[in-house]
Structures are given as C-alpha cells and as structure tokens.
Amino acid sequence: MTEESKLLLRFVDQEMSVDEAQKFRARLAESPALRQKLQEMRRVGALLRVWANRVEPRAEKLVEPTLLRVRQAERRGAFAAGLSYALAAALVVVLPWSQRAPEFPSPAPAADRAVGAAIERIEAGDRQAQVFVVGTSSTPVVWLADDTQDDDDDPHEQDPG
Amino acid sequence: MPRLPFALALGAACLFALSPTASAKTKADAALGKPLADAPEKLETIVEVSVLHGTHEERDTDPRIGNMPELREGPFAKYASYQLLTRVRLPLSRGGKRQLKLPNGRLLEARLEEILADGSSRLVASINRPEAKDFLPLLEVKARPGQAFIVAGQSYKRGILVLVFKVLR
Numbered sequence: 001m002t003e004e005s006k007l008l009l010r011f012v013d014q015e016m017s018v019d020e021a022q023k024f025r026a027r028l029a030e031s032p033a034l035r036q037k038l039q040e041m042r043r044v045g046a047l048l049r050v051w052a053n054r055v056e057p058r059a060e061k062l063v064e065p066t067l068l069r070v071r072q073a074e075r076r077g078a079f080a081a082g083l084s085y086a087l088a089a090a091l092v093v094v095l096p097w098s099q100r101a102p103e104f105p106s107p108a109p110a111a112d113r114a115v116g117a118a119i120e121r122i123e124a125g126d127r128q129a130q131v132f133v134v135g136t137s138s139t140p141v142v143w144l145a146d147d148t149q150d151d152d153d154d155p156h157e158q159d160p161g
Numbered sequence: 162m163p164r165l166p167f168a169l170a171l172g173a174a175c176l177f178a179l180s181p182t183a184s185a186k187t188k189a190d191a192a193l194g195k196p197l198a199d200a201p202e203k204l205e206t207i208v209e210v211s212v213l214h215g216t217h218e219e220r221d222t223d224p225r226i227g228n229m230p231e232l233r234e235g236p237f238a239k240y241a242s243y244q245l246l247t248r249v250r251l252p253l254s255r256g257g258k259r260q261l262k263l264p265n266g267r268l269l270e271a272r273l274e275e276i277l278a279d280g281s282s283r284l285v286a287s288i289n290r291p292e293a294k295d296f297l298p299l300l301e302v303k304a305r306p307g308q309a310f311i312v313a314g315q316s317y318k319r320g321i322l323v324l325v326f327k328v329l330r
Contacts, residue, residue: 117304117328120283125295134234143236144297144314146321 004034012041204252206273206282207329210261211248215240215313216320229325231311240320250329253284265317266290269324274301281305282328288312304328 010016011024028035119131119140128145213226215237222232223245232243251259253273261269267290274283281303288297302310309327316322 117302117308117310119300119302119310121299121301122297123299124297127296132235134231134237137231137234139231139309139311140302141231141235141311141313142300144312146296146314146316
C-alpha cells in the first residue's frame with residue numbers, strides 16, 4: 001500500500017489531526033487524480049455501509065466477518081487492486097426478501113442454521129455479483145450475472161433484482 | 162532378494178496404467194472431483210456440492226434435493242421447479258485442489274485454504290471455462306461443518322444452475 005493510499009484511508013476514516021486534514025485537503029484541491037481516488041474509496045465505503053445497514057440483526061454474524069475481512073484486505077492490498085478487483089466489481093447486498101417475511105418466526109437456534117457460512121471475499125472481475133440471504137435462512141447466496149447465452153435463454157432472468 | 166515378483170508387479174502396474182480402462186478412469190476422476198496431481202493425501206474437509214437446475218417447467222421439484230426453503234424465496238422463486246443434476250463429495254486437504262466439471266462446460270475448482278481454531282474451514286472456489294473469460298475468479302468462504310452457501314445465476318438450458326455447497330466435516 002502506498003503512502004498516498006494510507007493517507008486516503010486515514011482521511012476517509014477521519015483519523016487525521018485538524019492540521020493534517022487541512023494539508024491533505026489542499027493536496028486534494030491541486031490533484032484531480034487524488035480526488036478521483038478519494039471518490040472511488042468513498043463509493044466503495046458507501047456501498048459497504050448500504051450493505052451493512054440493510055442487514056437484519058440475525059444476519060450480523062454473517063456479514064461482520066465479511067466486512068472485517070474486506071476492510072483488512074483493503075488496508076493490506078494495493079489501492080488500485082483492492083478497489084477495482086478484489087472488492088468484487090459491484091458487490092451489492094440486498095435483503096428485500098428477508099425483510100418481506102415477518103410472518104415467519106425467528107429460526108430456532110439450531111447450531112447448524114443459527115449462523116450461516118461467511119462469504120469473505122469475491123473476485124468477480126467486471127461481472128455483477130450480489131450477496132444476500134433469503135427468507136429466514138442464513139445461508140449466504142452469491143448470485144452472479146451470467147451474460148453467456150445458452151440456447152434461447154433470457155439473460156434478464158439471471159438478474160435476481 | 163525377490164526380484165521376480167517385484168518385476169511382475171511393476172509390469173502389471175505399467176500395463177494397467179497404459180490400458181484404456183485406466184485412462185478413462187483417470188479422466189472420469191478429474192471430472193468428478195478427484196484430486197489434481199499435487200494434492201496431498203491427508204483429508205481434512207469434505208464439501209458436498211449439489212448441482213441444481215432451475216427451470217420454468219411446471220413439475221415437481223426433485224425430492225432428492227431435500228428440504229431447501231431457500232428455493233421458494235427471492236430470485237429462486239422465479240423458477241417453477243428444480244432438478245438435482247448431480248451431487249458430488251469433494252474431499253479437500255490443504256494444498257490440494259479438486260475440480261468438478263459443470264453441466265454448462267465450466268469448471269469448478271475448490272481448495273481448502275486453512276482450518277481455523279474454531280473448527281471452521283476457509284474454502285476457496287473458482288468457476289471458469291478453460292480458455293474463456295473468467296466467470297468467478299475467486300470466492301472465499303468460511304464455513305463450519307453443517308453450514309452451506311449457494312452460488313447461483315449461471316445460464317443453463319433455459320434456466321439457471323444453482324450450486325449448493327455444504328461442509329460435511
């Protein structure tokens with residue numbers, strides 16, 4: 001990770017002192033490239049926050065290790081690789097189906113189903129990947145958009161929404 | 162020193178290795194999740210992979226799939242029925258890889274990254290077609306025995322493939 005990337009992370013995380021932040025803002029004002037990197041970093045951060053906010057309490061244990069891992073990878077890896085590739089092109093997590101099922105009671109705390117497996121990292125290139133859980137299940141689902149045409153498939157049907 | 166029995170055994174082994182039966186078996190093994198050549202023998206985790214085919218055909222869902230309420234929810238519910246195409250157990254050990262040829266021609270490759278202190282396995286999988294653009298270069302999952310995860314969305318015969326991974330041990 002470059003010094004610049006570390007500074008960006010510290011700036012985004014508001015870990016800089018007032019003086020440091022002021023100097024960094026001045027650098028940002030002078031450098032369009034740096035501004036673009038900051039914008040990308042904030043976009044990914046926002047994506048992850050949207051993801052986290054949509055997760056119901058029962059799925060916290062599913063998502064937390066994933067967020068932690070992503071964050072660690074983000075700090076470890078090179079900036080460009082970390083954002084453009086390792087963070088899975090478009091990693092969008094939606095939980096509309098779990099929110100739509102209030103009629104189901106909470107699942108029994110059986111050891112196997114109380115906590116699902118944790119998706120820790122996805123590299124999907126430029127493919128759209130969505131991670132979610134459905135219904136009362138904690139089993140994580142990775143849904144990949146497949147643009148491969150197979151006979152007379154309708155490509156729109158591969159989109160989970 | 163009993164050289165003759167040894168020579169006979171060696172000769173028989175060579176003949177079997179060169180026979181069409183052995184060759185066909187090797188190819189079949191590669192397609193059914195047998196280890197690649199560099200895989201060590203020590204078994205540490207077994208992952209069961211069920212390959213399901215979701216279609217719009219109005220028919221009963223294959224009872225061999227078992228109880229999977231997920232298939233009636235969310236995007237899975239868009240498909241009228243699911244059939245079990247194959248179910249394979251992939252014994253995994255650290256340092257070894259297993260491959261499974263999927264019905265759509267892509268190759269699933271799975272390996273065990275590590276066993277964690279809490280008994281869970283960190284698994285790494287990829288799905289790609291040889292000599293084609295990467296489909297899923299890498300998926301890393303942490304799962305304990307009994308836990309599952311699903312990879313869905315691949316096009317196949319007017320429907321989708323749903324891969325259900327379950328850690329058995």
